[in-house]
Amino acid sequence: MTPIRWDNSRAQLSPSCQELLERKGLILASNRGPIEYHINADGKLQWRRGSGGVVTALSAISQYVDLTWVASAMGEADRRAAERARGDHFEAPLQGHKLHLRFVVSPGNTYHKFYSIFCNPLLWFMQHYMWNSAHTPNVDAKVYDAWENGYMAVNKSFAQAVVAEASGYDQPPLIMLHDYHLYLAAGYIRKQIPNAILQHFTHIPWPGPYYWQLLPCSMRKAICEGLCANDIVGLQTTRDVQSFLHTCEVFIEGAKVDYANRTVLINDHQTKVNSYPISVDVAHLRSAVNSSWVEEYEEKLRPLCRAKTIVRVDRMEPSKNIVRGFRAFDMMLERHPEFIGNVNFLAFLVPSRTHIRQYQRYALEVKEIIDAINSKYGNEKWQPITVFYENNYPQAIAGMRFYDVLLVNPVIDGMNLVAKEGPTVNIRDGVLVLSETAGAHEQLGEHVLTIGPTDLEATTEALHQALTMPAAERKRRAAALRKSVEEYDITVWLQRQLEDITALVWERFLQPI
Numbered sequence: 001m002t003p004i005r006w007d008n009s010r011a012q013l014s015p016s017c018q019e020l021l022e023r024k025g026l027i028l029a030s031n032r033g034p035i036e037y038h039i040n041a042d043g044k045l046q047w048r049r050g051s052g053g054v055v056t057a058l059s060a061i062s063q064y065v066d067l068t069w070v071a072s073a074m075g076e077a078d079r080r081a082a083e084r085a086r087g088d089h090f091e092a093p094l095q096g097h098k099l100h101l102r103f104v105v106s107p108g109n110t111y112h113k114f115y116s117i118f119c120n121p122l123l124w125f126m127q128h129y130m131w132n133s134a135h136t137p138n139v140d141a142k143v144y145d146a147w148e149n150g151y152m153a154v155n156k157s158f159a160q161a162v163v164a165e166a167s168g169y170d171q172p173p174l175i176m177l178h179d180y181h182l183y184l185a186a187g188y189i190r191k192q193i194p195n196a197i198l199q200h201f202t203h204i205p206w207p208g209p210y211y212w213q214l215l216p217c218s219m220r221k222a223i224c225e226g227l228c229a230n231d232i233v234g235l236q237t238t239r240d241v242q243s244f245l246h247t248c249e250v251f252i253e254g255a256k257v258d259y260a261n262r263t264v265l266i267n268d269h270q271t272k273v274n275s276y277p278i279s280v281d282v283a284h285l286r287s288a289v290n291s292s293w294v295e296e297y298e299e300k301l302r303p304l305c306r307a308k309t310i311v312r313v314d315r316m317e318p319s320k321n322i323v324r325g326f327r328a329f330d331m332m333l334e335r336h337p338e339f340i341g342n343v344n345f346l347a348f349l350v351p352s353r354t355h356i357r358q359y360q361r362y363a364l365e366v367k368e369i370i371d372a373i374n375s376k377y378g379n380e381k382w383q384p385i386t387v388f389y390e391n392n393y394p395q396a397i398a399g400m401r402f403y404d405v406l407l408v409n410p411v412i413d414g415m416n417l418v419a420k421e422g423p424t425v426n427i428r429d430g431v432l433v434l435s436e437t438a439g440a441h442e443q444l445g446e447h448v449l450t451i452g453p454t455d456l457e458a459t460t461e462a463l464h465q466a467l468t469m470p471a472a473e474r475k476r477r478a479a480a481l482r483k484s485v486e487e488y489d490i491t492v493w494l495q496r497q498l499e500d501i502t503a504l505v506w507e508r509f510l511q512p513i
Contacts, residue, residue: 025174039076110153312345435451
């Protein structure tokens with residue numbers, strides 16, 4: 001077997017990785033696709049880059065190898081694009097990418113049950129420890145219906161699409177499934193392609209078994225068994241790995257869990273469980289900052305930056321803890337009035353799940369506290385907080401170039417790529433203030449100002465400490481963060497997984513890759 005070499009010096013896959021993917025083929029499946037279509041004023045289809053951590057991290061892969069990406073049709077424009085392809089895959093319009101896209105088109109009511117009742121808010125809220133268990137969730141007949149006629153149905157549709165794509169390969173391809181939307185898909189695929197190489201990667205935290213008991217036994221058991229139909233289950237952190245192994249041990253009767261070797265054995269099938277902390281495409285980010293789009297936004301944003309600039313970049317959702325971040329900023333201005341008029345807070349907030357009631361309420365809370373702070377401290381010449389409510393990635397990159405402080409304070413996150421993107425593009429030796437509950441903290445914690453997500457006092461103090469930190473200390477921390485991200489970028493993240501898959505193929509088929 002040719003060993004897979006980790007090549008940190010350049011953002012491209014090593015020859016061994018490319019050989020593996022070219023011989024076996026790669027199919028990737030996730031709910032959100034790499035591009036999103038919309039219909040313009042003339043009734044024509046237009047596309048834009050998709051948002052979210054999965055897309056940010058994985059779209060780089062198709063720069064190096066052919067990739068077929070199976071994703072949900074998220075709206076009418078996606079459905080129209082799928083109709084044009086007549087249910088088959090089609091080439092995605094991303095310049096420089098070898099990417100084919102296949103949309104899974106679900107009936108509107110089915111997708112609503114899948115996404116808006118079961119995935120969000122139920123699974124997302126549970127896996128981010130966001131339920132107030134004295135009151136929520138309430139698993140009633142509506143939830144059971146969403147499980148059977150939404151979640152299970154869409155997972156079966158994804159499995160059928162993946163199997164259809166796999167039929168075009170000479171040998172079973174590598175199949176990589178992503179995130180909490182597709183926990184059951186591997187089980188359905190395994191029944192139709194018994195010798196497939198299946199991997200599932202979960203981008204969000206994995207709670208311990210006792211929190212999973214908020215779900216009915218039949219549901220949590222099916223989720224664990226579906227995941228264990230994979231050959232490899234990947235999670236973000238070592239903490240998540242331990243929680244997953246414990247969950248399988250508690251909920252799957254007869255499962256043999258080996259904590260030392262990180263495996264789950266069910267009957268004759270063994271699943272390996274590893275942590276693969278996701279990262280960013282450093283080379284792509286460095287290229288992006290030199291693009292005309294980003295440079296134009298830099299010119300637009302530069303006048304908004306005062307003596308000091310605080311930045312945050314987040315989807316507009318409760319787990320990102322945006323309201324507490326602004327409360328801490330308010331407290332900092334109260335205690336240190338010398339910063340009034342001398343610091344600007346630029347917030348780049350991407351609308352997210354706007355049709356879900358909890359998200360609507362949270363968005364209103366965010367807007368209310370921003371208005372309150374601007375009214376309290378602002379004047380005709382200066383507003384402390386400037387907000388951009390839009391999905392505009394080049395603009396967010398431009399904003400991160402200018403931060404003196406980057407506030408990343410989620411309640412809990414599987415990883416949080418902003419914590420890695422920011423130090424990569426920043427030009428001001430900015431300081432990262434980071435929640436200890438973000439997965440990125442496991443890698444970056446030594447060089448950040450660590451806060452607890454609910455600790456307003458600590459967050460207030462961290463903002464002040466970051467704004468007043470001596471230049472030499474800022475420079476040291478910023479350089480260490482850049483180096484850490486560079487040494488473990490998206491290429492290494494992918495190659496670590498491919499190394500494990502390669503070893504698995506060698507073991508199973510006794511032939512080199």
